[in-house]
Amino acid sequence: MINNPPRIINLGSGSRGNSTVICHDEKILMVDCGFNRKQTLLKMAAMDLNPDQVCGILITHEHGDHIKGARLCSQTMDAPVMATAGTINGGNLSILNNQTLRCSETIDHHGFAITTLKISHDTKEPCAFLVETAGVRTLFATDVGTIEGLDISLMTDIDYLYVESNHDETMLRTGPYPAFLKNRIISDGGHLNNRQSGVLIKSLAVQSPHLKAIMLAHLSHENNEPEKALATARQHAGDLPGVSWDVARQNEPTEL
Ligand SMILES: [Zn+2]
Ligand SMILES: [Zn+2]
Numbered sequence: 001m002i003n004n005p006p007r008i009i010n011l012g013s014g015s016r017g018n019s020t021v022i023c024h025d026e027k028i029l030m031v032d033c034g035f036n037r038k039q040t041l042l043k044m045a046a047m048d049l050n051p052d053q054v055c056g057i058l059i060t061h062e063h064g065d066h067i068k069g070a071r072l073c074s075q076t077m078d079a080p081v082m083a084t085a086g087t088i089n090g091g092n093l094s095i096l097n098n099q100t101l102r103c104s105e106t107i108d109h110h111g112f113a114i115t116t117l118k119i120s121h122d123t124k125e126p127c128a129f130l131v132e133t134a135g136v137r138t139l140f141a142t143d144v145g146t147i148e149g150l151d152i153s154l155m156t157d158i159d160y161l162y163v164e165s166n167h168d169e170t171m172l173r174t175g176p177y178p179a180f181l182k183n184r185i186i187s188d189g190g191h192l193n194n195r196q197s198g199v200l201i202k203s204l205a206v207q208s209p210h211l212k213a214i215m216l217a218h219l220s221h222e223n224n225e226p227e228k229a230l231a232t233a234r235q236h237a238g239d240l241p242g243v244s245w246d247v248a249r250q251n252e253p254t255e256l
Contacts, residue, residue: 006133007255008160011035011043013142013217014250017065020140020162021049022112024133028053029112030079031129031140034065037072047253051077055110056099059083061126061143062091071096082109084116086125103127104154117154120145122189130155138162138256139204142218146188147200158208160256162248163201165216165233166191167223175223191218194229198236205240214240215256217248 006024013020017034021044028049033040044051054077060066074081074096081088081098088094101107103118103125115130121143128141137157142164144150172182172193185191192200197216205211214237216229226247234245248254 004134006136008138008162009047009049009253009255010162010215010217010248011040011047011253012250013248014219014221015065016221016250017068018142018218019043019069021054022131022133022138023049023053025111026053027055027110027112029109029114029131029133030054030057030073031131032060032066033057033070033073034068036069037076040069040073041076043253054079056112057081058114058129059087059091059093060128060140061121061123062087062093063123063143066143067091067093074098082114084125084127087123087127090124101127115154117141117151119143119150120188122184122187128155130158136160141200144192144200145190147192147196148188150200152203152207155204156207157210158204159210159212161201161204161208161211161214162217162256163197163214164192164218165194165197165224165229166218167193167220168225168228168232169193169195171225171228172220172223177222185223191220194224194232195236197229198233201233201237205237205243211240211243213244213246213256215246215248215254219247221250
């Protein structure tokens with residue numbers, strides 16, 4: 001029985017920065033650090049989060065919207081950057097206090113069991129993370145280029161699901177982006193649209209009988225709207241009784 005369940009708080013999500021924290025037992029694990037140090041500390045303060053409690057900074061991949069504050073926050077918080085070798089290399093994070101993670105492996109870090117999961121994205125060694133603490137399992141999966149071939153065999157028994165729902169297909173197709181950028185977003189190295197997100201959620205929900213909440217994340221500012229993301233993802237995810245849905249916002253923290 002959990003007296004004190006973990007809190008999962010998204011500090012902000014979208015192409016201008018991504019960062020989420022899991023807090024339990026006076027320890028905080030950060031997933032991505034895509035805001036600069038000042039912004040990160042301000043966002044944490046707004047949610048009453050003590051940066052001295054951060055025990056690790058997980059990084060999914062080396063794009064700027066995921067690593068912008070990693071170096072300085074790691075120093076300020078005296079917390080290791082934890083990422084795959086490709087991400088450490090690609091993000092030039094190798095001079096830091098860091099810990100290399102391997103895909104498909106689980107490590108224990110200050111009471112957080114962290115499983116690193118391979119995904120497709122246009123960086124060196126991108127990954128998703130499944131984090132378990134106090135018996136609560138949370139999957140963080142953003143910047144997922146494609147769900148084809150995605151190995152979900154380790155993504156089981158999820159309680160909280162933080163998953164990309166980047167764009168609406170029609171808005172992207174008819175929107176202002178140049179063709180090369182549209183093609184990059186649609187490609188296997190790009191981002192999931194709302195429909196793909198729903199399809200992924202459906203397959204994860206089948207193997208997660210205790211799924212409690214879903215937060216759609218990394219929404220495109222130009223090519224998506226929260227209402228569209230929710231409506232389309234829910235339509236394709238099918239009926240999930242008792243599961244709550246929300247959308248992570250770029251500029252305001254949201255608790256899962
Ligand atoms: Zn990315
Ligand atoms: Zn991103």
